[in-house]
Every structure is written in C-alpha cells, then in structure tokens.
Amino acid sequence: MQFCLDKHGEWVAILTNSDNKEDEEGGDGFFGKKNEKHLKKIAKILAETTTWLDMLNDTQRNVQFQRAIENSLESIELESKKNSESGNSDYLNVFDVGSGTGLLSLFAARAAVEKTLHIYSCEMYLPVFLVGERVVRDNVREKRIPETRSIKMFHKRSEDVSVIGKHELDLLISELLDSSLLGEGWLLVLKDAFQRELLRKNHFRIVPSKAKISVQLLTASSSVLDVDLKKGRSGLFGDTITSDGYSRLDVQCHFDSLEKRGRIRAISKRIQVFEIDFTSDKNWGRTESVHVSCKSGLSSLDIDEINAVVMFWEIDLDGTGTSFLNTFSRADGNNNQNYRRHWRQVIAPLESPIPLSATKEIPLRIDTRIADDYLAFDVKVSSEGDNTMKLKKRIERHKEIVAKATIQKTLTKQMRLYIALANIPEFWSSRAPLGVDVCGLNLTKANALLCTKSVESNREGYCYQSFKSDLLDELGHRYSMTEEETSMILWETCVPFVNDVDGKEKGEEEVFEEEFKKKKKFHIDVDAGCEITANHVVFLFSENHNCANKWRTQPVSVARMDRQLTGKKFRIIASNFHAEEGECIRVLKK
Numbered sequence: 095m096q097f098c099l100d101k102h103g104e105w106v107a108i109l110t111n112s113d114n115k116e117d118e119e120g121g122d123g124f125f126g127k128k129n130e131k132h133l134k135k136i137a138k139i140l141a142e143t144t145t146w147l148d149m150l151n152d153t154q155r156n157v158q159f160q161r162a163i164e165n166s167l168e169s170i171e172l173e174s175k176k177n178s179e180s181g182n183s184d185y186l187n188v189f190d191v192g193s194g195t196g197l198l199s200l201f202a203a204r205a206a207v208e209k210t211l212h213i214y215s216c217e218m219y220l221p222v223f224l225v226g227e228r229v230v231r232d233n234v235r236e237k238r239i240p241e242t243r244s245i246k247m248f249h250k251r252s253e254d255v256s257v258i259g260k261h262e263l264d265l266l267i268s269e270l271l272d273s274s275l276l277g278e279g280w281l282l283v284l285k286d287a288f289q290r291e292l293l294r295k296n297h298f299r300i301v302p303s304k305a306k307i308s309v310q311l312l313t314a315s316s317s318v319l320d321v322d323l324k325k326g327r328s329g330l331f332g333d334t335i336t337s338d339g340y341s342r343l344d345v346q347c348h349f350d351s352l353e354k355r356g357r358i359r360a361i362s363k364r365i366q367v368f369e370i371d372f373t374s375d376k377n378w379g380r381t382e383s384v385h386v387s388c389k390s391g392l393s394s395l396d397i398d399e400i401n402a403v404v405m406f407w408e409i410d411l412d413g414t415g416t417s418f419l420n421t422f423s424r425a426d427g428n429n430n431q432n433y434r435r436h437w438r439q440v441i442a443p444l445e446s447p448i449p450l451s452a453t454k455e456i457p458l459r460i461d462t463r464i465a466d467d468y469l470a471f472d473v474k475v476s477s478e479g480d481n482t483m484k485l486k487k488r489i490e491r492h493k494e495i496v497a498k499a500t501i502q503k504t505l506t507k508q509m510r511l512y513i514a515l516a517n518i519p520e521f522w523s524s525r526a527p528l529g530v531d532v533c534g535l536n537l538t539k540a541n542a543l544l545c546t547k548s549v550e551s552n553r554e555g556y557c558y559q560s561f562k563s564d565l566l567d568e569l570g571h572r573y574s575m576t577e578e579e580t581s582m583i584l585w586e587t588c589v590p591f592v593n594d595v596d597g598k599e600k601g602e603e604e605v606f607e608e609e610f611k612k613k614k615k616f617h618i619d620v621d622a623g624c625e626i627t628a629n630h631v632v633f634l635f636s637e638n639h640n641c642a643n644k645w646r647t648q649p650v651s652v653a654r655m656d657r658q659l660t661g662k663k664f665r666i667i668a669s670n671f672h673a674e675e676g677e678c679i680r681v682l683k684k
C-alpha cells in the first residue's frame with residue numbers, strides 16, 4: 095500500500111492491497127516492512143501533531159464511556175423486551191461514528207446483553223481506520239469479545255454509511271468531543287442521523303447524551319490573547335469574531351496553569367450558560383442569555399476589565415446522571431484530574447473589553463450561541479450608563495500611559511538567555527505506549543501508528559523547542575499541582591545572550607548582527623555542584639537580571655534531550671536564533 099498527502103493535508107492511499115497477510119511484518123501492506131518508511135512518516139506527524147495517545151491513555155475517559163455504553167445497551171434490551179418492537183427484537187444495532195482504534199465498538203461488543211449485537215463502525219481517516227481494523231482483529235482473535243458479536247468496519251464518513259436503514263438504530267455512540275465541544279462536528283453527525291431517520295425506535299439512546307456549558311469571565315494578559323481577531327489563531331476555522339460581534343472559542347489553554355502564572359485572572363465564578371440534550375433537543379442554532387453582575391476584585395486605584403471568557407463543558411454520557419466527564423479547573427474540585435492534552439479549556443477573546451469598577455457591581459448579559467460546529471459568546475453591559483463611559487475613558491488613558499512606558503523600557507532592554515537542566519521523569523506519561531490491557535482490551539497494534547519517538551534531533555545530541563506550548567502547559571499544569579518546584583528544576587545558570595533587536599539604539603544593530611555571526615554557538619561550561627540527572631533543557635529569554643526564581647511566571651520553552659545525562663559538570667552549547675532546526679541546544683557531560 096502506498097500513501098501520499100492530499101491537498102487537505104490528509105494521508106490517502108494511492109495503491110491499496112489490503113490483504114491481511116501483507117500487513118504483517120515482511121509483507122507489503124500498510125504495516126508491512128515495505129511500507130515502513132511511509133508508516134514512520136505518518137506516525138511522526140500523528141504523534142507530534144495530534145493528541146491520540148493522550149486520549150487513549152485517558153483512563154477516566156475510557157472507563158466512563160465503557161460504563162455508559164454498557165448501561166445504555168442493558169436498558170435498551172430491557173425496554174425493547176418490554177415493548178417488543180416490531181420484528182427486530184432478537185438483535186440490537188449499534189453505530190459507532192469516528193471509531194478510530196475501534197475502542198468504543200469493542201466496548202459495545204463486550205456488553206452483557208442477551209441479544210445479538212450488530213455493530214457498525216465508521217472511520218474517515220484511512221491510516222487510523224487501518225489501525226482500528228488491526229486492533230479489532232487482535233481482540234477477536236484473543237477472544238476478548240464474545241463470538242456472537244460482529245463489528246462491521248467502514249472506511250467512510252458517517253453520512254456515507256448507508257447500510258443502516260431507517261428506524262433501525264438502537265444505539266448511536268461516538269466520541270467527537272474536542273476541547274471546544276463541537277469542533278469535530280458532533281452536531282453535524284447527529285443532524286444527519288436524525289434527517290435520515292435512523293433513530294426512530296422508541297428506546298433509542300445516544301452516548302454522549304447531554305452537555306452543560308459554563309464560562310468564567312476573565313482578564314487575560316496580551317500574551318494569552320495573542321490572536322489576530324480578524325483571522326483567528328489558526329486562520330483555519332474562520333474568524334474569531336463573527337460579523338455580528340460574537341467571540342468564538344480560539345485559544346486552548348490549561349486554566350490552572352495560566353492562573354497560577356498570573357497570565358489570566360478570573361473575574362467571576364463559573365457560570366452555567368447553556369444546556370443541551372443531544373437525544374431530544376433538535377433546536378440547534380439557538381442563542382441563550384444569562385444575566386450576572388460583576389465587580390472588580392482589585393482596589394479602586396487599579397484598572398480592571400473583562401476581555402475574555404473561558405469555556406468549560408460537562409458531559410452526561412448516558413443521560414442518567416451516573417457517567418460524567420468534564421473540563422473543569424481545579425477550583426471546581428478537579429484536584430485529581432491527570433494532565434490532559436486532548437481536552438483543555440478554551441478561551442474566547444472579546445472584541446470590546448468591559449471596564450469594571452471596584453465599588454459598583456456592573457450588570458452583564460452573557461449570550462451563548464450554539465451553531466453547527468462552534469460555540470460563540472457575547473458579553474455586554476446590560477445598561478450602559480454614564481459611569482461605564484467614564485470608566486472606559488479612564489481605561490483608554492491608562493493604556494496610553496502604559497504604552498508610552500513600554501516604549502521607553504524597550505529602548506534600554508538587554509535580553510538574556512536563561513537555561514536550566516531539568517529532570518522530568520513522568521513527563522511523557524500522556525504519550526506512553528498503549529498496552530494489552532486498556533479496559534481489558536489489547537491496543538498494542540495502535541502503537542505502530544501512534545507511538546513514535548516524539549522529539550527527534552537532526553544531529554545527534556541536539557534538541558530544540560518542539561511542543562513548545564504543550565510542554566510549557568504541561569509544566570505549568572504540574573507547577574499548579576505541586577509546590578515542589580525544586581524537584582523539577584535541578585540546576586540553572588544565566589548567560590547574556592543578545593540585545594532585543596527592536597529595542598536597539600542607533601548604531602547598535604551592526605554590533606549585534608556581528609555578534610550573532612561570530613557567536614554562532616555559545617559554549618557554557620557549568621558545574622552543578624553535585625551529581626544531577628537531567629533529561630530536559632528549559633530556557634527563556636528575559637530582560638530581567640535575576641530570573642532564578644521566575645520559572646513559574648515566565649513563559650519558558652522546554653526541549654527534551656534525546657538522552658538522560660547524569661553528572662556534575664556539563665557543557666551546554668546554545669546556537670543562535672537562526673540556527674537550523676535541531677541545532678538549538680546541546681548538553682554534553684564533561
């Protein structure tokens with residue numbers, strides 16, 4: 095089998111030969127020896143750009159879905175027995191949309207029901223579909239599912255699966271939930287299923303069944319809201335601000351981490367703004383309003399404003415209130431929540447910030463709009479009075495003053511590079527290989543596609559800031575979980591690096607460009623004082639002369655070294671900004 099990238103950046107098969115034997119080692123199928131190079135290429139892209147491994151390693155997610163699917167099938171069986179619906183009472187039909195590795199289909203196949211189960215599953219992304227086939231084959235061979243259960247797998251989009259006829263479905267299962275809830279098109283899948291009248295039996299169920307959406311009003315720093323409001327952060331999903339002024343969810347983050355590092359400040363508690371029942375509520379495309387009032391938490395001398403909302407969702411998986419998943423922050427009691435890269439909180443920046451007063455509650459209206467594949471928010475002062483206008487003017491004046499001061503400051507800015515060596519043992523847990531017991535199922539075959547060495551260097555020993563924001567986020571998240579920062583950062587040093595190019599004084603540009611060229615590489619010899627073990631390099635640029643205790647609050651970059659070093663003395667070789675990828679930082683034991 096041969097693959098190439100299509101114009102949408104999707105891998106597609108251009109030559110298929112899907113005989114199972116050829117897939118095995120030595121064959122020329124997708125997973126065979128002859129396709130090894132292609133497979134590695136796809137694996138690298140998937141491992142670096144998606145959150146698949148993190149998602150499949152999320153035990154809480156897997157267990158709750160398993161429970162909800164089993165509960166639903168058991169109650170469907172009970173109800174269908176009671177009602178004995180026309181002619182089809184000896185079997186149940188399940189449709190798994192976006193089956194991926196086949197996990198949810200396998201959960202359904204293992205449910206303790208007497209009836210025969212016909213499970214139809216579809217996956218539109220070919221490499222993942224092929225993995226799903228292999229995983230299901232393994233689990234059938236190993237008799238992890240009863241022989242009477244059949245799983246029919248289709249490499250198709252859900253709307254193209256036509257074998258399921260009208261009124262036939264008993265259970266629709268799917269996990270198309272992304273951090274922003276609707277971005278993967280769950281509502282579009284439901285719309286299609288209802289339009290085709292697949293779900294007309296009295297007892298039909300849908301997993302996930304219900305969702306609640308809540309928000310917190312925020313003051314976010316400009317580094318968090320570093321978004322082109324016209325184009326959106328990625329430019330892929332349309333404008334961040336809709337033509338009628340609604341803000342779409344745009345910036346994924348770990349709320350706890352940002353709050354702890356002082357980059358966002360919550361102005362309100364979490365407020366529930368929307369509730370949706372996927373089984374009965376077909377009135378999508380509506381807007382709901384909630385009224386609240388807010389006061390600044392700062393003293394009256396400080397300027398305060400709401401410039402963003404952060405969104406959290408909570409899912410009731412089978413609609414019975416027994417299996418929940420959510421993206422709440424620690425403040426909501428999610429203390430034991432493991433690091434999750436695949437489900438984070440998402441921020442929507444507001445087009446016009448709302449000024450707040452420390453002495454007076456400002457009445458606000460939060461409008462939440464639900465569209466086919468996105469959620470959007472608008473926050474307005476309920477009654478714009480004189481005071482608000484005055485405050486607005488004060489904010490503008492304040493901003494002007496701050497802008498002037500910033501210009502002044504950058505003229506004298508000296509940038510320094512701070513480097514630290516860190517030992518972060520459990521760092522890659524969310525990308526750990528899948529085992530033979532993921533809720534009792536064998537998912538090891540998925541590793542061939544999903545698990546690869548996540549950071550690779552072009553030259554031996556060099557590492558670079560791959561996964562910058564993710565690593566930073568994960569570090570930040572862990573900082574927010576523990577006070578024991580010292581166990582992460584074992585040693586640090588600082589080296590003056592280069593002046594800020596924009597802040598140069600006249601005539602200095604040449605000097606620093608010269609420096610750049612001369613010092614293509616900086617050698618820094620360090621003595622940690624005692625024997626340490628390090629597997630990551632943490633670095634940040636700062637104008638601050640003493641960053642020793644600022645790792646928590648500064649945005650840092652983290653690079654994983656391709657080996658773990660233990661020793662006392664090290665040499666760090668740092669290349670300049672223009673170094674080629676993979677040549678950024680190298681640590682050697684002396």
Ligand SMILES: C[S@@+](CC[C@H](N)C(=O)[O-])C[C@H]1O[C@@H](n2cnc3c(N)ncnc32)[C@H](O)[C@@H]1O
Nearest residue numbers: 192193194197198216217218219250251252269
């Ligand atoms: C978040 S993954 C979930 C995989 C798996 N169900 C699980 O829970 O482990 C969603 C998968 O659905 C697929 N997908 C999304 N929309 C789809 C559609 N309309 N039809 C078929 N597959 C779809 C994506 O390609 C992706 O592989």
